[in-house]
Amino acid sequence: MEKIDLKKELKAFYNPTAKEVTLIDVPKMNFIMIDGRGAPESPQFAQSIEALYPIAYGIKFDKKKTDGTDYGVMPLEGLFWADDMKVFMPETVDRNKWQWTLMIMQPDFIIRKDFENAVATAKKKKDNPSLIKSALKVSPKVNQHKLCTSGRIRQKGRIFKSCIIKLPESAVSYPANTMKSIYLTRAGPRRIK
Numbered sequence: 001m002e003k004i005d006l007k008k009e010l011k012a013f014y015n016p017t018a019k020e021v022t023l024i025d026v027p028k029m030n031f032i033m034i035d036g037r038g039a040p041e042s043p044q045f046a047q048s049i050e051a052l053y054p055i056a057y058g059i060k061f062d063k064k065k066t067d068g069t070d071y072g073v074m075p076l077e078g079l080f081w082a083d084d085m086k087v088f089m090p091e092t093v094d095r096n097k098w099q100w101t102l103m104i105m106q107p108d109f110i111i112r113k114d115f116e117n118a119v120a121t122a123k124k125k126k127d128n129p130s131l132i133k134s135a136l137k138v139s140p141k142v143n144q145h146k147l148c149t150s151g152r153i154r155q156k157g158r159i160f161k162s163c164i165i166k167l168p169e170s171a172v173s174y175p176a177n178t179m180k181s182i183y184l185t186r187a188g189p190r191r192i193k
Contacts, residue, residue, distance in 0.1 A: 003070045003071060003072065004069070004070065004071035004072075004107065005071075005072060006071055006072060006074055006105070006107060007072065007074070007075075010105075013026055014074075014075070026139075028138050028139060029105050029106075029108075029138070029139050030105065030106040030107070030108060030110055030136060030137070030138055030139075031077075031103040031104065031105050031106060031136070031137055031138075031139055032052055032055050032056060032059075032103060032104050032106060032115065032134055032135070032136055033101050033102070033103040033134065033135050033136075033137050034048040034051060034052060034101070034102050034103070034130055034133050034134050034135075035099075035100070035101050035133065036048055036099075036100055036101075036102070036130075036133075037097075037098070037099045037100070038095075038096055038098065039095035039096050039098065040095065040098075040100075041095075042096075044130070045100070045102075047128055047129060047130040048102045048130045048133070049076065049102060050126075050128055050130070051122070051128045051130035051131045051133075051134055052076065052102060052103070052104050052134070053073075053076075053104075054118070054121075054122040054125065054126070055104075055115070055118045055119055055122055055131075055134060056073045056074075056104045056106070056118075057073055058117070058118030058119075058121050058122055059106065059110055059114050059115060059117075059118045060073055062114060062117060062118060062121075063110070063114065069109070071107055073104065074104055074105040074106075075104070076102065076103075076104055077102070077103050077104065077105065078100055078101065078102050078103070079100060079101040079103070080098055080099070080100050081098075081099050081100075082097050082098055082099055083097070083099075084097070106136065110136070112136055115136040119131055119134060
C-alpha cells in the first residue's frame, strides 16, 4: 500500500504563503490535544510535547501493523491565547499567563480505540503526567487567517502584532484572539522556546 502524504494533501493548511495574510477555510480535523497554561519553557509544556509524540507514533505504527495503512506523522501545532492579549506584546510580555493547546493532527480514519491503545502503550513505556491529560478531539470547521513566518516562540508577540496589522478590516475580530503555530520541523521542548 502506498504511503499517505497528508502534508501534500493538506498543503493549503500546512504551507501558507509568506507574502501576505490569507484567509482559508479549515475543515473539521482530528487532533490529539493537550491543554496547558504557562511559559513554553515550563516543565508542563515540555511534558506535553513528550506525551504527544509517543501517542502519534504509536497510532501510526499500530495502524500499519494491523491493516497496512501507512502515513507520515503530522507536525506539532500549538494554539496560544490569554485572557489579556497584551501578555503577548513585546512591551508587556508575560509568558507565564499564556494558555495553550498543543496538538498533532490525525487522519480521519483514526478512531478513539486507536488513540486509547496508543496512550496505554505510552504509559507503560514512560511515566508522564501529561499522558492522562491527552484527548482525541475534532476541531470545528473555521475560517483562519494564515501567514507563513519563521521564528521562535519568544518572537510570538512581534509576529502576532504584525499579523494583526496586516489583517483586512473584515477580520478585525480575530477568532478568539488565538494564535496558531505549526512547527514544520521536528519540534522538541528545547528547540521551540
